Amino acid sequence: MLASLFLLVALFQVLPSACLYRSIDYYTNSLQNSLFALPNGIGRFEKPLYNDRNPCEAVAVIGAWQLQWLEESNIQTLQRRNIEEVLRDAIVDALQSSFKPSEFGKCEVILQLFIERNVNRM
Structure with a gap:
């Protein structure tokens, strides 16, 4: 009885976060295939602005x-609709x-994608 209760509590702690957050592959594939397919990239920013954030x-x-x-x-x-959807999902999940x-590891990967793509296009 105690073991099943422990399993149930553990499941409710893991399940919401597993359902709430998308996998990192969703972002990396979507960002690389959609967002950065646009000519000249989208917007620009400088990495030092985010070092302490x-x-x-x-x-x-x-x-x-x-x-x-x-x-x-x-x-x-x-691709515009797909790009907008990916950006909105990224904002909400972030x-x-x-x-x-x-x-934070997932966010660092996504942030690195933004940095690498923007630096390569400057």
């Missing part, structure tokens, strides 16, 4: 800038992850 907060800020830039631009591609230090 929570990486998840940095991803949320950059994602919001990128989304605003995309909405104000005249880009009409078939904000939710900003309170969980265990999720």
Whole structure:
């Protein structure tokens, strides 16, 4: 009885975070295949602005800038809707992850994708 109760409690602790957050492959594949397929990239930023910041907060800020830039631009591609969806998902998940230090690794990978792509395009 005690073992099943322990298993149930452990399941309820792991299940919400497993369902709430998308896998890192969702972001890396979507960002690489959709977001960076646009000519000249989307927006630019400098890495030193984010050195002392929570990486998840940095991803949320950059994602919001990128989304605003995309909405104000005249880009009409078939991928635009997918790009907007990926950015919105990244912003929401980054904000939710900003309170969980265990999720900082995922945010650092996404932040590195933004940095590498923008540095390569400058």
